[in-house]
Amino acid sequence: MAELRAYAALLGGRFRSATAYRTSFAVELITNAGGTAVDVSTVFVLFHAAKVVGGFTLGEALMMTGLTASGFVLADLTVGNVDQLKTYVRNGTLDAVLVRPLAVLPQLVIADLPLRKLMRFVVGVTVLVVAVLSNDIDWTPGRAVLLVTAPLAGAVFFGAIFVLSASLAFWWVESGEVGAAFTYGGRDFTSYPITVYGTWFRAVFAYGLGFGFVAYHPALTLLGRADPLGLPAWAGYLSPLVALAAAGIAGIVWRTGVRHYRSTGS
Amino acid sequence: MDGLDASVPTISPHRPMSASVATFGALMWSGFRRYATYRQATVAGSFTNIVFGFLRCYVLLAVAAGAAAGAAGGYDARQLATFVWVGQGLLNVVGIWGWNDLAERIRTGDIAADLLRPVPPVTAYLAADLGRCGYQMLTRFTPPVIVGAIAFPLVAPSRWQTVPLFAASVLLAVIGSFGCRYLVNATAYWLGDARGPLMFWTLGSGVLAGLYFPLRLLPEWATVTIWVATPLPGLLQTPLDVLVERDGPALQAGLVALQAVWAVIMVALAGVVQRRAERKLVVQGG
Numbered sequence: 001m002a003e004l005r006a007y008a009a010l011l012g013g014r015f016r017s018a019t020a021y022r023t024s025f026a027v028e029l030i031t032n033a034g035g036t037a038v039d040v041s042t043v044f045v046l047f048h049a050a051k052v053v054g055g056f057t058l059g060e061a062l063m064m065t066g067l068t069a070s071g072f073v074l075a076d077l078t079v080g081n082v083d084q085l086k087t088y089v090r091n092g093t094l095d096a097v098l099v100r101p102l103a104v105l106p107q108l109v110i111a112d113l114p115l116r117k118l119m120r121f122v123v124g125v126t127v128l129v130v131a132v133l134s135n136d137i138d139w140t141p142g143r144a145v146l147l148v149t150a151p152l153a154g155a156v157f158f159g160a161i162f163v164l165s166a167s168l169a170f171w172w173v174e175s176g177e178v179g180a181a182f183t184y185g186g187r188d189f190t191s192y193p194i195t196v197y198g199t200w201f202r203a204v205f206a207y208g209l210g211f212g213f214v215a216y217h218p219a220l221t222l223l224g225r226a227d228p229l230g231l232p233a234w235a236g237y238l239s240p241l242v243a244l245a246a247a248g249i250a251g252i253v254w255r256t257g258v259r260h261y262r263s264t265g266s
Numbered sequence: 267m268d269g270l271d272a273s274v275p276t277i278s279p280h281r282p283m284s285a286s287v288a289t290f291g292a293l294m295w296s297g298f299r300r301y302a303t304y305r306q307a308t309v310a311g312s313f314t315n316i317v318f319g320f321l322r323c324y325v326l327l328a329v330a331a332g333a334a335a336g337a338a339g340g341y342d343a344r345q346l347a348t349f350v351w352v353g354q355g356l357l358n359v360v361g362i363w364g365w366n367d368l369a370e371r372i373r374t375g376d377i378a379a380d381l382l383r384p385v386p387p388v389t390a391y392l393a394a395d396l397g398r399c400g401y402q403m404l405t406r407f408t409p410p411v412i413v414g415a416i417a418f419p420l421v422a423p424s425r426w427q428t429v430p431l432f433a434a435s436v437l438l439a440v441i442g443s444f445g446c447r448y449l450v451n452a453t454a455y456w457l458g459d460a461r462g463p464l465m466f467w468t469l470g471s472g473v474l475a476g477l478y479f480p481l482r483l484l485p486e487w488a489t490v491t492i493w494v495a496t497p498l499p500g501l502l503q504t505p506l507d508v509l510v511e512r513d514g515p516a517l518q519a520g521l522v523a524l525q526a527v528w529a530v531i532m533v534a535l536a537g538v539v540q541r542r543a544e545r546k547l548v549v550q551g552g
Contacts, residue, residue, distance in 0.1 A: 020459075027462030035469055042478050046325065049339060049483045050332030053325075174306035181317035188321050196328035198417075201320050 010110045033119035036069055040127050054196035055228055059134040061193055066128030067215035068190045071154020073124040077117045079159045082108050086169035095263050104258055138224050150218035153239040157214055160246035161186055163254055170257030190215040195228055213242040276384035290393045297397025312409040319354040319410050323347050339482035344421040345510040349480055351414025353506050355407040359399055360439045360501050362471050368451035369460035388537050392444055399440045435505035435522050438529045442500045445532025455543035476503030497532050500525035
């Protein structure tokens with residue numbers, strides 16, 4: 001209980017600091033919703049230029065974009081701000097986090113106000129709803145469960161990627177934008193049918209890193225389409241397993257990283 | 267003392283031209299050296315540029331393959347691949363993102379020190395930004411372009427004037443981008459903090475500069491409106507269209523002229539806003 005009160009106090013502090021400059025905060029709030037809207041409208045622009053991309057129509061691709069967007073925003077809303085870790089490690093301010101009698105990761109997660117990202121979540125879920133409505137889905141209990149679990153598994157998976165990318169800063173302080181290649185890059189990767197990518201690039205991102213199971217395979221199962229790349233239909237149900245595996249790896253790497261942390265000594 | 271010691275390194279029409287040039291050059295060199303110290307960030311950033319190059323290139327090539335006659339928005343596959351990879355190389359040279367130095371100095375009150383200097387802030391920051399651009403042209407431009415050329419067939423310019431036009435267009439893109447960024451940062455004079463406007467800028471500039479997709483994929487009325495009514499296509503789309511020779515020689519040169527007009531407007535506007543701000547500024551901090 002005392003722990004919860006401590007977290008609430010941290011959250012309250014962040015809320016006050018975020019809203020200290022009101023106009024700036026209002027612009028941030030609106031822009032955040034716009035961010036996801038822009039990603040989605042890019043899909044519309046591309047499908048305006050070509051009716052079929054990588055063997056998929058706009059409606060089908062929208063299913064992948066919707067699953068990605070809702071999973072990603074949920075992860076971004078909760079653990080996305082852990083990417084500030086490199087700043088804490090460089091400045092040595094992680095010391096202040098470590099000396100408190102609370103877990104490190106939750107403290108960092110609360111270290112940025114998630115409320116301004118709430119609008120994004122609304123946009124992401126809206127895209128998924130539109131995608132479901134614009135496709136003629138043959139509903140079975142399995143597909144109904146998949147529609148709920150896939151975005152949640154996607155969120156866990158993206159959360160793990162956020163933590164893994166941030167952990168890089170424990171070993172390489174100046175890692176800068178490398179993490180973005182996997183977090184935002186991974187989101188861009190799964191927003192489109194993975195049939196568009198070249199063989200080795202797809203092998204690395206989709207199967208090596210597991211991004212193929214976030215949206216592409218669940219979407220195929222929901223749509224009742226066979227995989228043009230040859231994986232069986234049950235691959236769509238693998239997303240929770242892939243997400244849990246990624247979360248497990250992220251947990252181990254994070255713990256190793258925290259133990260590896262050396263303060264700046266300032 | 268007449269107040270004008272010969273050694274004061276200023277930039278002013280009342281001083282000899284050579285003194286102004288020397289001061290501007292020294293400020294440029296300082297910008298170059300500052301970014302030259304961020305070596306690991308250069309490696310990290312190039313890696314990310316390359317990953318995004320692959321992502322965007324594959325998607326756009328699939329769009330071209332699915333479009334009529336294998337061309338999307340008037341670009342063939344080779345032009346699209348060149349657009350994406352040179353675009354990734356130019357992204358940091360033009361420096362659309364990540365510059366919040368001015369906003370931070372306003373927020374903390376350090377801007378007071380800039381105002382005491384004998385060089386106007388817009389001029390001083392422009393010089394440092396051109397130095398930064400020079401360093402990043404040497405380091406950040408080539409890695410994505412080389413990887414792109416190895417992995418995909420790219421197109422080389424076929425007209426002699428394309429190369430000088432492209433060079434001029436990149437310089438104008440940097441100057442135009444600087445003007446825009448200065449204005450976004452300068453909102454901190456009035457708001458106290460420019461995080462919101464900066465985020466808005468990051469989003470809007472990426473789309474309207476042609477980073478996410480070439481603007482020519484939009485309906486023609488939208489493309490023309492964005493080009494004429496905003497400075498943003500001048501930041502990335504114009505140099506890239508010039509390089510891949512998307513248009514005939516006349517329109518190619520016309521686009522650079524339009525870009526020049528916008529670059530001048532944005533820098534002049536930055537100067538006006540800076541003078542306005544100086545009149546009302548209350549320096550923060552102590």
